[in-house]
Amino acid sequence: MTDARPIRLGTTAELTIATPEGVLFRLPLAGPACRLYAMLLDVVIVLATVNGLGLLVYWIFSKAPGFGVMVVTLAEFAIGFAYSALLEGFWNGQTIGKRLFHLRVIDQTGLPLRIEQAWVRNLMRVFDALPFAYLVGGISALSNPLMQRFGDRVAGTLVIRQTPLVAPGEEFWTRQKYNSFMDYPSIAMKLRRAATPELASLIQDALRRRNELAPYARREIYRELATYLQCEISPFPDELVEMLSDEQYLTNAAGVLFVDQRLSRVQR
Amino acid sequence: MILDLERFQIQAKQRWNGLESLLAMLEGRPDHKLNPAEAEQLQELYTQAAADLNRVTHGALAPELRRYLERLVARAYAELYYIPPARFSLWQWRRWLRIFTAFPETFRRQSRYFALAVLITALGGAMGGLAVRYDPASVDLLLPADYLRDPGKRVHAEEKGERRHVNSAQIEAAFSAKLITHNIEVSLLAAALGVTFGIGTALLLFENGVLLGAVAVRYAQQGFGLFAAAWLLPHGVFEIPSMLIAGQAGFYLARLLLRRREDRDMRQSMREWLVLIAGLALMLSWAGIMEAFFSQHHEPELPYAFKLAIGGAEFVLLTVYLAAIGRRKPHVPLEAK
Numbered sequence: 001m002t003d004a005r006p007i008r009l010g011t012t013a014e015l016t017i018a019t020p021e022g023v024l025f026r027l028p029l030a031g032p033a034c035r036l037y038a039m040l041l042d043v044v045i046v047l048a049t050v051n052g053l054g055l056l057v058y059w060i061f062s063k064a065p066g067f068g069v070m071v072v073t074l075a076e077f078a079i080g081f082a083y084s085a086l087l088e089g090f091w092n093g094q095t096i097g098k099r100l101f102h103l104r105v106i107d108q109t110g111l112p113l114r115i116e117q118a119w120v121r122n123l124m125r126v127f128d129a130l131p132f133a134y135l136v137g138g139i140s141a142l143s144n145p146l147m148q149r150f151g152d153r154v155a156g157t158l159v160i161r162q163t164p165l166v167a168p169g170e171e172f173w174t175r176q177k178y179n180s181f182m183d184y185p186s187i188a189m190k191l192r193r194a195a196t197p198e199l200a201s202l203i204q205d206a207l208r209r210r211n212e213l214a215p216y217a218r219r220e221i222y223r224e225l226a227t228y229l230q231c232e233i234s235p236f237p238d239e240l241v242e243m244l245s246d247e248q249y250l251t252n253a254a255g256v257l258f259v260d261q262r263l264s265r266v267q268r
Numbered sequence: 269m270i271l272d273l274e275r276f277q278i279q280a281k282q283r284w285n286g287l288e289s290l291l292a293m294l295e296g297r298p299d300h301k302l303n304p305a306e307a308e309q310l311q312e313l314y315t316q317a318a319a320d321l322n323r324v325t326h327g328a329l330a331p332e333l334r335r336y337l338e339r340l341v342a343r344a345y346a347e348l349y350y351i352p353p354a355r356f357s358l359w360q361w362r363r364w365l366r367i368f369t370a371f372p373e374t375f376r377r378q379s380r381y382f383a384l385a386v387l388i389t390a391l392g393g394a395m396g397g398l399a400v401r402y403d404p405a406s407v408d409l410l411l412p413a414d415y416l417r418d419p420g421k422r423v424h425a426e427e428k429g430e431r432r433h434v435n436s437a438q439i440e441a442a443f444s445a446k447l448i449t450h451n452i453e454v455s456l457l458a459a460a461l462g463v464t465f466g467i468g469t470a471l472l473l474f475e476n477g478v479l480l481g482a483v484a485v486r487y488a489q490q491g492f493g494l495f496a497a498a499w500l501l502p503h504g505v506f507e508i509p510s511m512l513i514a515g516q517a518g519f520y521l522a523r524l525l526l527r528r529r530e531d532r533d534m535r536q537s538m539r540e541w542l543v544l545i546a547g548l549a550l551m552l553s554w555a556g557i558m559e560a561f562f563s564q565h566h567e568p569e570l571p572y573a574f575k576l577a578i579g580g581a582e583f584v585l586l587t588v589y590l591a592a593i594g595r596r597k598p599h600v601p602l603e604a605k
Contacts, residue, residue, distance in 0.1 A: 124460050150460075
């Protein structure tokens with residue numbers, strides 16, 4: 001397994017939940033950057049609301065501007081705190097900003113958050129926002145494996161990413177008529193055994209994003225991956241490898257990894 | 269075990285789609301309530317999806333399918349295991365009124381943290397007072413604002429009404445809103461600083477105490493004790509206790525965080541903390557109104573004795589409210605039930 005370390009994809013933090021039925025599932029956590037963007041959007045919405053309201057209030061209190069200032073100051077303060085708390089509490093953990101950035105606040109047990117949690121985590125912002133620009137909250141989130149700011153730690157909540165997912169469809173390498181790697185079942189089996197899920201999904205991504213990569217980058221990435229597989233994981237015979245391009249090598253490897261073996265044997 | 273992924277997906281696709289559409293329907297409901305038929309269907313589809321996820325996790329190299337199933341299982345799990353709160357609507361005003369009895373009840377239940385806040389503030393007050401009394405050099409350091417350092421001028425100006433304007437009600441209104449929001453923010457910070465295991469809360473209370481003690485002694489020293497009492501009491505009898513309650517909430521939070529994770533009843537504790545915050549916000553709203561509209565009027569407009577009497581009456585009412593309103597039954601922790 002040490003082989004896998006250099007190409008390990010440490011891209012996202014995750015929360016693993018074990019259900020009472022003994023099933024494990026993972027939830028991808030949201031990083032501080034997209035949370036910041038969502039918050040900035042919410043700030044813009046709140047400011048727009050308050051200013052719109054302010055114009056109306058000043059117009060109503062045009063004879064008594066002092067009372068207008070009083071109403072607007074209090075409304076601004078109340079809306080500032082209540083906006084996130086009420087929306088998150090009653091809208092399943094989402095504000096408008098969070099919804100647009102595909103984020104959701106949940107209880108750290110994987111269940112929806114409760115109203116009191118929404119209030120606690122939002123009132124705790126006065127501490128997280130210290131000394132400026134959410135520095136305390138940001139440091140807390142970066143130093144915590146669950147990426148919680150202090151408000152989240154106290155309320156027992158966390159923010160997850162929730163991009164829409166569709167069930168995966170058929171991949172082109174499953175349609176390969178002939179895979180020369182299958183002629184060497186013992187080496188192919190070695191590849192299947194030694195490849196970590198991270199390595200497998202790296203190969204999958206590299207092939208799938210073929211047309212998004214610049215030709216130079218594609219050549220380099222495919223060469224590196226193919227060399228790595230050939231040297232470290234599954235040394236197929238040189239006479240076979242010499243005939244294959246790096247891309248074909250990876251397509252064959254993906255075929256070995258992702259296509260059912262029994263099926264391939266039948267095809268052969 | 270190696271799955272025949274393609275066949276597996278074709279067979280399972282229908283039930284995954286069924287679960288997806290059921291979840292989409294349930295998630296659209298605000299109250300998260302299921303009827304028995306839906307619960308049964310959800311339970312069945314959830315169990316199947318969970319079993320599918322287990323097979324994919326342990327028997328196949330299909331990271332995308334695994335992610336998809338994890339997502340499906342996570343959503344179903346949340347719908348199935350979440351216990352929705354009792355129906356609560358923003359428009360049920362009776363439930364909002366409950367805060368007026370819940371606040372003194374919570375205050376009494378957690379009174380030892382209030383006592384701690386009082387102790388720290390009193391220590392600060394004593395420090396500030398003694399420093400000003402015996403070390404005149406400390407005055408500049410402890411009382412940075414001119415009007416605090418040199419009460420004579422301020423009292424003179426206030427009593428002559430120099431600082432008052434023609435349409436003072438307007439200015440007082442704007443001033444009260446500033447006071448209310450500022451005070452609530454500071455109190456909220458004191459309560460939130462509980463996450464520093466109470467150290468931040470203690471420092472804030474101590475600093476507050478030092479300032480109070482120093483001002484009180486400075487004004488008394490120069491013979492303006494009556495003026496200061498009449499100036500500060502009408503709003504101070506609400507403002508100072510609410511700062512102490514903020515400290516109480518902070519220490520309560522600190523104690524909670526110092527407890528072992530298994531011993532915490534987070535749900536109940538969060539409610540208690542929130543009730544304290546809501547209560548002190550109400551108290552500070554009253555204090556802000558009094559400070560802007562009443563405290564700033566001095567003799568000869570308003571006799572000091574009258575202002576002191578109002579302050580005293582407020583104090584008695586507040587004490588009776590906090591000590592006697594609501595249920596007297598002691599709180600039984602959930603784990604003991």
